[in-house]
Amino acid sequence: MLRDITLGQYYPVDSVIHRLDPRVKIIAVFTWLVLIFFIRDFTGYIFVTAVLAVVTAVSRVPVRFMARGMRPILFILLFTFVINLITYPGTVLARLGPVTITDTGLQQAVFIAIRLILLIFGTSLLTYTTKPVGLTDGFEAILSPLSRIGVPSHEIAMMMSIALRFIPTLLSEADKTMKAQQARGADFESGGLIHRARSMMPLLIPLFVNAFRMAADLAMAMEARCYHGGKGRTRLHPMKFAARDYAACALLILFAVLVIVQSRGLLPIPQIWKL
Amino acid sequence: MKIEVQHLSCIYNRGTAGEVRALDDISFTIESGSFTGIIGHTGSGKSTLVQHLNGLMKPFSGKVLLGDTDIGASGVHMAEIRRRVGLVFQYPEYQLFEETVAEDIAFGPKNMGLDEQEQEDRVREAMATVGLDYAEFASRSPFELSGGQKRRVAIAGVIAMRPDVLILDEPAAGLDPAAHREMLRMISRFHQERGCTILLVSHNMDDVAEYCGQVLVMDQGKLLYSGTPREVFAHREELEAIGLGLPAGAELLHLMNQRGAEPGGKGALTDAEAAAAVLEWLGKQETC
Numbered sequence: 001m002l003r004d005i006t007l008g009q010y011y012p013v014d015s016v017i018h019r020l021d022p023r024v025k026i027i028a029v030f031t032w033l034v035l036i037f038f039i040r041d042f043t044g045y046i047f048v049t050a051v052l053a054v055v056t057a058v059s060r061v062p063v064r065f066m067a068r069g070m071r072p073i074l075f076i077l078l079f080t081f082v083i084n085l086i087t088y089p090g091t092v093l094a095r096l097g098p099v100t101i102t103d104t105g106l107q108q109a110v111f112i113a114i115r116l117i118l119l120i121f122g123t124s125l126l127t128y129t130t131k132p133v134g135l136t137d138g139f140e141a142i143l144s145p146l147s148r149i150g151v152p153s154h155e156i157a158m159m160m161s162i163a164l165r166f167i168p169t170l171l172s173e174a175d176k177t178m179k180a181q182q183a184r185g186a187d188f189e190s191g192g193l194i195h196r197a198r199s200m201m202p203l204l205i206p207l208f209v210n211a212f213r214m215a216a217d218l219a220m221a222m223e224a225r226c227y228h229g230g231k232g233r234t235r236l237h238p239m240k241f242a243a244r245d246y247a248a249c250a251l252l253i254l255f256a257v258l259v260i261v262q263s264r265g266l267l268p269i270p271q272i273w274k275l
Numbered sequence: 276m277k278i279e280v281q282h283l284s285c286i287y288n289r290g291t292a293g294e295v296r297a298l299d300d301i302s303f304t305i306e307s308g309s310f311t312g313i314i315g316h317t318g319s320g321k322s323t324l325v326q327h328l329n330g331l332m333k334p335f336s337g338k339v340l341l342g343d344t345d346i347g348a349s350g351v352h353m354a355e356i357r358r359r360v361g362l363v364f365q366y367p368e369y370q371l372f373e374e375t376v377a378e379d380i381a382f383g384p385k386n387m388g389l390d391e392q393e394q395e396d397r398v399r400e401a402m403a404t405v406g407l408d409y410a411e412f413a414s415r416s417p418f419e420l421s422g423g424q425k426r427r428v429a430i431a432g433v434i435a436m437r438p439d440v441l442i443l444d445e446p447a448a449g450l451d452p453a454a455h456r457e458m459l460r461m462i463s464r465f466h467q468e469r470g471c472t473i474l475l476v477s478h479n480m481d482d483v484a485e486y487c488g489q490v491l492v493m494d495q496g497k498l499l500y501s502g503t504p505r506e507v508f509a510h511r512e513e514l515e516a517i518g519l520g521l522p523a524g525a526e527l528l529h530l531m532n533q534r535g536a537e538p539g540g541k542g543a544l545t546d547a548e549a550a551a552a553v554l555e556w557l558g559k560q561e562t563c
């Protein structure tokens with residue numbers, strides 16, 4: 001069951017998106033994150049969702065697989081939805097005791113839920129289609145201008161890639177430990193909140209102990225291979241822009257312009273349900 | 276307790292690029308009180324198979340019968356199944372979490388709802404079985420023990436539930452030769468004293484030849500052979516093709532035969548049997 005968490009993993013198929021330069025994908029994702037917050041109406045969301053759908057289809061990562069990755073955050077999604085639904089003043093649509101649902105509340109709740117889903121789908125597409133090594137190299141390249149002013153760009157990128165690399169390992173470790181404790185009669189599913197929190201100890205303690213052990217082993221293994229930070233390190237696969245990367249950049253700019261122009265109401269199409 | 280597995284299949288990551296058919300239409304029977312070995316290359320599905328036997332994993336298709344109970348049927352009390360079929364995972368020392376050895380071993384009995392006195396009895400008994408002195412170890416932290424001792428604590432944690440079937444997934448992996456031998460003797464002693472049904476997942480052909488009455492050979496999720504060690508190890512070439520081999524004794528006799536010496540001893544598997552065959556042959560040579 002813990003194995004089902006697919007967020008942040010790499011999905012190994014071959015597609016144009018997979019082959020894109022990591023730098024392009026990272027910049028595209030950041031652009032995507034910013035653009036989502038520009039949108040103020042439903043038409044805009046339909047447009048970007050359609051674009052995301054096309055990119056997803058091209059990436060050949062199954063939607064079912066991506067949807068499965070959303071499951072762990074379903075709770076957060078529902079929580080923010082409900083909070084937004086009941087906290088905005090406006091025309092009252094429904095009343096349940098002291099709780100009121102207003103038209104602005106409903107709109108805010110729906111928009112924020114859509115935004116969250118788009119944010120997560122967009123960013124997870126980056127990790128699904130880019131190997132951790134590519135992500136690190138990409139981030140390092142993007143951060144490298146900052147190393148002149150003392151930002152440890154290589155170290156940041158390395159830490160990030162190690163963290164990403166260990167997500168599946170820790171999940172499978174958690175899965176194994178959970179099963180081992182269940183074999184000794186541990187019950188992780190029933191009981192009240194406090195009981196359940198306590199019943200997590202047999203899972204969490206071994207998990208932490210093992211995580212520290214793995215970290216120590218990894219540090220040792222890296223030192224044994226003379227790792228000493230980014231200085232003077234060269235690449236096995238230097239990154240190089242290909243034609244498809246230039247094309248992707250052009251499409252990205254076009255997309256960004258369209259979203260901004262649309263959100264300003266400058267396009268001759270109606271803005272449905274404008275905030 | 277008798278275990279019957281019928282047409283069991285298991286698929287991981289169904290419907291994704293990482294789909295693996297870890298078990299493919301497996302059927303076998305394990306008699307009550309027997310000592311059975313499961314051998315196979317890494318990734319052949321041994322661990323997946325044993326996790327189906329106590330209901331930790333649900334069959335994708337097929338059935339697992341424990342005695343007369345289908346453990347996949349609705350209304351089956353899972354806690355009871357897991358008590359009766361004790362499963363010691365691979366590298367079980369990584370699951371220890373309590374402050375003291377005694378508390379960790381008592382985790383299973385406590386989950387069964389036993390009272391404190393009974394818990395302590397179980398802990399003492401289990402520690403004696405795995406050869407850990409109660410006075411010396413009970414109140415120590417499991418994290419400060421050696422690797423081999425940790426593993427014995429973890430095994431005691433399962434034994435303390437007094438299972439009818441004890442499954443051990445590569446219990447000797449990573450131990451030094453002395454600890455390895457001691458581990459297998461301990462399991463064998465436990466089998467003889469309690470009459471408990473034992474399933475031993477192993478990589479070591481010598482252990483299987485020495486202790487097991489029945490062997491299951493797994494390859495790529497399929498059950499390739501099942502039978503007595505003698506029957507199974509008759510398939511020397513096939514076993515080598517899937518990354519396994521013969522016990523050292525049998526291999527020695529095979530090599531001698533190949534080089535023209537004919538010590539006979541057909542069917543000898545263990546070191547002791549092979550030694551006897553070679554000695555007998557040497558005796559004959561001298562009298563000629």
Ligand SMILES: Nc1ncnc2c1ncn2[C@@H]1O[C@H](COP(=O)(O)OP(=O)(O)O)[C@@H](O)[C@H]1O
Nearest residue numbers: 003287295297316317318319320321322323324
């Ligand atoms: N939790 C899991 N998720 C996905 N695949 C798995 C999982 N556990 C095992 N596998 C795969 O199933 C196959 C059988 O694994 P396993 O039962 O661990 O074999 P063994 O114990 O014989 O080494 C392997 O190919 C392995 O990669």
Ligand SMILES: [Mg+2]
Nearest residue numbers: 321322365444
């Ligand atoms: Mg295994």
